[in-house]
Amino acid sequence: MAYQSESLIAQARETREASGVSQRALSERAGLTQSHISQIESGKMEPGLSSFIDMTRALDLEVMLVPKKLAPAVSGLVKAQSTPDMHIHTGQPNDKRFGRAERLVKKMKRVYGSSADLDRLEETIRFLRRVRLSDQEMQLIRELIARLEHHKVSAQAAPFIRDIAQNLERLRNSLAHAAPSEPRPAYSLDDEDADA
Amino acid sequence: MAYQSESLIAQARETREASGVSQRALSERAGLTQSHISQIESGKMEPGLSSFIDMTRALDLEVMLVPKKLAPAVSGLVKAQSTPDMHIHTGQPNDKRFGRAERLVKKMKRVYGSSADLDRLEETIRFLRRVRLSDQEMQLIRELIARLEHHKVSAQAAPFIRDIAQNLERLRNSLAHAAPSEPRPAYSLDDEDADA
DNA sequence: TTGAGCGATCCAGTATTATATATCAAAGCC
């Protein structure tokens, strides 16, 4: 059953995953069952309009009707907002590294309790994960994550964390406001090894 | 059954009516039955996502997912395109007058055959119909329509028609490019449209 | 008056969605 709603559903799934919400969590917020969501996302079932709306609303998305003519403009706007000019890439090599970093932050939250800095950090990582990065940028991130890992044990980590968060955020902002047409160099995949 | 999809459906209906497509015509293009569409539009039935997409696609609309944060910007964009800054109003007092005018033009097309001027005229009327107008503006339109009615019989109406069409279009353009924030005087009825 | 097109409504039957619940393998964490 290949439908035209495919891409919409894919988009919903992407944002769900990008914001780290599980199907179960979403099912509660949206008032649907987990199995339902699973079937919708995997294309085994076509949702009703209202189910779909419930689902997307719970993800902070709005379903909108746009004249075909304006569709490109709108989707441009949307993309510019979420990933300021660079291509979304899923399942890329550095995913693993970011995944680890994200888990690390989560763990720190669990251990030391939530803090504004940790929250910022988590969000920034989530952002960077979806962005194409040059080797140089990736290198910087690697370092920062290493520092994070290094400080995780200490109870006096707070100032370090703040510093790391600020650094990452600076990077994020520079990416976000880069000249829109400038083709990013795109990292080369050198993953897999050197890691501490 | 008050659903959250209400406004989307209303929007679809509005564009259908604004572009003068009947439920039956739409049902053919969209591959649904007329009774189905009727029930959907009147809220007696909740469409499936794919039915809704079929329906809107046939109206040259795209269903899009937009981050809530951007929703205002997008709907601003959309409204600016269709009705440059003024509120859509449906079922307002001057509808009848416009309805007559529209039919009149249609009839003229039938009798004298289509012409570029008549086409422009029809489109302009359709536009003006959806716009809030001051008394003054309405007065002008009334006059022009009267002139149109007066000339409809003549086979030598062409130059008059062209003139009328130009006048209406001038009005339309002045409305379209009016300062966006300037609150239109708005004839009588103050019915804000804020979607629910 | 007659006829055509419009949208709303009804009806019977089928197909599909949606729920509730439970299980399962895979991956991550302890």
Added chain:
DNA sequence: GGCTTTGATATATAATACTGGATCGCTCAA
């Protein structure tokens, strides 16, 4: 190795979307 979470899947049942008609009241034009 155990414990937890995640997403996919199964089954049985209730709910409803959707089709295919047909009809009705209405408005408008011939």
